[in-house]
Amino acid sequence: MMRNSILFELPGGKWNLPQVDESTVIPRIIHQTFMSKKLPPELQENVDNIKRLNPGWAHVIYDDDDIRAFISENYGPHILRYFERINPRYGVARADLFRYLLMYKCGGVYLDIKSACTRPLEQVIRPDDRYILSNWRNKPGEPHEGFGTSEEVVGIAGGEYQQWHIIAAPGHPFLKAVIETVLRNIDQYRPWLHGTGAIGVLRLTGPLAYTVAIQPLLPAVLHRRVANETVMSLQYSVYAHTSHRAVYKTNYSVLTESIVLMKNADQLLAHCYSFAKKSKHLLLAKVNSIHHGRTHPA
Numbered sequence: 547m548m549r550n551s552i553l554f555e556l557p558g559g560k561w562n563l564p565q566v567d568e569s570t571v572i573p574r575i576i577h578q579t580f581m582s583k584k585l586p587p588e589l590q591e592n593v594d595n596i597k598r599l600n601p602g603w604a605h606v607i608y609d610d611d612d613i614r615a616f617i618s619e620n621y622g623p624h625i626l627r628y629f630e631r632i633n634p635r636y637g638v639a640r641a642d643l644f645r646y647l648l649m650y651k652c653g654g655v656y657l658d659i660k661s662a663c664t665r666p667l668e669q670v671i672r673p674d675d676r677y678i679l680s681n682w683r684n685k686p687g688e689p690h691e692g693f694g695t696s697e698e699v700v701g702i703a704g705g706e707y708q709q710w711h712i713i714a715a716p717g718h719p720f721l722k723a724v725i726e727t728v729l730r731n732i733d734q735y736r737p738w739l740h741g742t743g744a745i746g747v748l749r750l751t752g753p754l755a756y757t758v759a760i761q762p763l764l765p766a767v768l769h770r771r772v773a774n775e776t777v778m779s780l781q782y783s784v785y786a787h788t789s790h791r792a793v794y795k796t797n798y799s800v801l802t803e804s805i806v807l808m809k810n811a812d813q814l815l816a817h818c819y820s821f822a823k824k825s826k827h828l829l830l831a832k833v834n835s836i837h838h839g840r841t842h843p844a
Contacts, residue, residue: 561729562624566651566717572675573716575604575654576667579641582609585659592662592784599666607659613644620651628729632751636805638798642751645712646725653716657780661710665779671713677720677769678713678778679760681705690782696745698754704773706757711780719767720760727759736812737804738819744799750806 576596585593585607597605608616617626625647632640645656655667671678681704682693694706714721731750734740740749748754764771772778802823804816 561628561726562622563722563725564621564651566722568676568717568719569653569715570676571653571715572671572713573652573654574600574602574667575606575652576600577606577608577645577648577652577654577656578659579608579613579644580659581637583607588784589659592660596657596663599663600668603655603667608644608648613640617644617647621647625729628732631732631807633803633805633807635801635803636747636798639747639751639805642709642747642756643725643728645709646721646728646756649712649714649716650718650721650725651716653714653718656712658710660783660785662781662784663779664781670778672770675713675770676715677718677767679707679769679771680711680774680778681707683774683776694753694757696748696754698749699757702757702761706753707760708775709753709756710782711775711778713778719763720769723763724756724759728755731755732806735804735806737806737808737816742803742805742820742823743801746805747798 578593580589593605593607597603614626614629617629629640629643632643634640649656655671657663682688682690684690684693684695684705694704694708696706699706712721728751731740735750737746740746775782803820807813808816
């Protein structure tokens with residue numbers, strides 16, 4: 547995909563976002579999301595451990611109903627429509643937009659439901675912290691080798707910023723910029739230009755959008771940048787031997803349909819693009835199967 551087809555133009559428009567005054571304090575609240583309040587045993591164990599480590603902190607889990615209610619009550623029907631324009635099969639993209647809206651309004655610590663802390667947050671968050679950024683351990687031989695190194699962030703030392711954790715004071719300018727960038731991305735999105743599946747989500751709402759929105763603001767905005775999540779005693783995933791995607795309804799990385807729900811002629815084009823891409827995947831899988839059968843006879 548050509549670089550000039552990628553979304554990341556910083557917004558100049560208005561989306562009627564509420565004005566949230568920038569706070570000087572990171573509230574002692576931990577936010578996590580899941581499809582329902584009933585968690586698989588390994589995730590419930592993780593949540594229980596987070597609570598044990600942080601007894602002085604509030605802890606909230608938002609399910610799908612909570613998320614809609616929060617957006618409606620705090621941002622109104624206009625922003626809720628943006629959320630609902632994201633294809634529900636891409637729940638991860640909806641979760642991305644929600645975490646930005648949540649953290650801009652409320653602040654605190656957001657952690658993906660699969661992610662953990664290994665020390666009390668009080669021991670790693672400083673009194674003067676307003677926002678904490680970190681990169682992946684993505685160098686050769688490191689645990690996440692190659693993560694966050696897409697061409698969109700090739701000029702940024704360390705690559706993309708992690709957004710499976712967000713540690714922020716309410717009203718922080720980084721989050722306002724990210725929200726506006728994602729809303730503009732939704733307006734401009736076309737699957738045949740910007741992609742589907744994993745790379746499409748990374749560009750539309752995920753860490754690539756997050757990183758490119760934040761990067762221009764670094765010189766002027768209060769924040770602390772750390773090398774990686776271990777400095778904050780955070781752990782990316784509690785799944786040591788299996789993929790966390792097994793607990794979700796859909797493996798979004800293999801989807802070929804549009805991430806944003808299209809209308810009229812764009813909807814037809816999106817269906818055609820999805821069909822062509824899916825057919826290509828099936829053909830490649832068939833060719834690989836035949837090749838495997840020829841080179842590995844029974």
